[in-house]
Amino acid sequence: ASTMTLGEKEQQQEHKEEATGSGGAAAGGQKGKEVVSYWGVQPPKVTKEDGSEWKWHCFRPWETYQADLSIDLKKHHTPTTFLDKLAYWTVKSLRFPTDVFFQRRYGCRAMMLETVAAVPGMVGGMLLHCKSLRRFEPSGGWIKALLEEAENERMHLMTFMEVSKPRWYERALVFTVQGVFFNAYFLAYLASPKLAHRIVGYLEEEAIHSYTEFLKELDKGTIENVKAPAIAIDYWRLPADSTLRDVVMVVRADEAHHRDVNHFASDIHYKGQELKDSPAPIGYH
Amino acid sequence: ASTMTLGEKEQQQEHKEEATGSGGAAAGGQKGKEVVSYWGVQPPKVTKEDGSEWKWHCFRPWETYQADLSIDLKKHHTPTTFLDKLAYWTVKSLRFPTDVFFQRRYGCRAMMLETVAAVPGMVGGMLLHCKSLRRFEPSGGWIKALLEEAENERMHLMTFMEVSKPRWYERALVFTVQGVFFNAYFLAYLASPKLAHRIVGYLEEEAIHSYTEFLKELDKGTIENVKAPAIAIDYWRLPADSTLRDVVMVVRADEAHHRDVNHFASDIHYKGQELKDSPAPIGYH
Ligand SMILES: [Fe+2]
Ligand SMILES: [Fe+2]
Ligand SMILES: [Fe+2]
């Protein structure tokens, strides 16, 4: 294909809806929603197991999984060192304003908190990626593990968005909180990955707690146990008749896995090692 | 498992080599290299197709692929708009000092440039991730696609590291260049993703060119065509007797794919759309 003549290339160009960029005729007058491209970059044709078309672009069949609901929800890291206590009390003190703001609106709370929960994995993964490049060193799989955590949290958000729609002042709040939290976590990770992972470990312990409260409200009937969103059924391979309760169960199991991974990462640093010295748990759900 | 008593948990604790963190006895006196953990986080036992143990932690069997060597290496985006020309001449002007610095040492050049090449995908992926969270919007798969590009470039680096070892002043140079390039690309992406992706598109065109030069030197015999590193054989599923030449061929094909993805992404922006409006090419190698 690399011996294609210029004439052939031009012909191919004309087949596009518009000669984007190269033709100088950007935007305007376009009918289709997708950009047909000279670059031959096609989104992959993906089908479900039953042969029907895969309708999600933000995740693919090979990223779906069945949550391990048998995970111990009660594991806890008792803070003893100064840094552990700092991490613990930082998280505990964030809990209070959150409780006041959301009260019993657990659907809304879940949605809002997932926008924050997806930040640490991305920050940690990015910093380890840059370090791996700078030091000419493999990462032991930790870059991937942390990025997977971030993806997983983003899927939690995509799920809860289907159940609870953000209002304008909530969007504004998320905007501000993300700005502050991203930078704070970035600096914390640079200063002490040990502390940063410990904080996430405790945040996940709180997340488990608030999803347990969410389940109680569902069981009491104060929150309606609606049908599970389609995206959740596909992502966690849930039965078609699953409900919001089933979704909260698998999300809570995910949080328990994140708790373990992050406390474990902090423990590695406590041993005076670097993450790359202990292979990462890839695909740990 | 969540009903485990405290006694049982303490017993489990004692089975660890040390009661990390929670016991207060951090580091020291440890024999094994890996942290055995209360958190039960085990790196997955992964085997190769032939049943032997998978020896890489930085990538897994399901991330390996056979490169598509039939890709058109000559595709080029003719710069017509001001932004395109800015992108084009930015890249061209970076070429000159690079040529002077490395001259014909293509192995070294490849290794050094891959430390830079892995930055844009990570920056773009991270920014789109944060945007997706802030706006409560799915990404159309672009977060994943850009992060995959970054992972792929990091694998290029891991491969060339086996062929050429960085010297101390090269390490220092990478340190500085990463600091500058990361921030410059970050700002460029914030200001104009259209420009940022176009720059990467042109960088990849240059990468194809310099890998073609690398192949010429290998064919002339001025660079020794050594055995392919084991990591490359596993990552690109190459035959066991592959050589450096085969590795450069597949890496060059990867660069051509990155070129297409990034020019395509820029084209989408030229249409006045956002990336999420056109599904991303996941697993496009
Ligand atoms: Fe979550
Ligand atoms: Fe979590
Ligand atoms: Fe590369």
Ligand SMILES: [Fe+2]
């Ligand atoms: Fe590339």
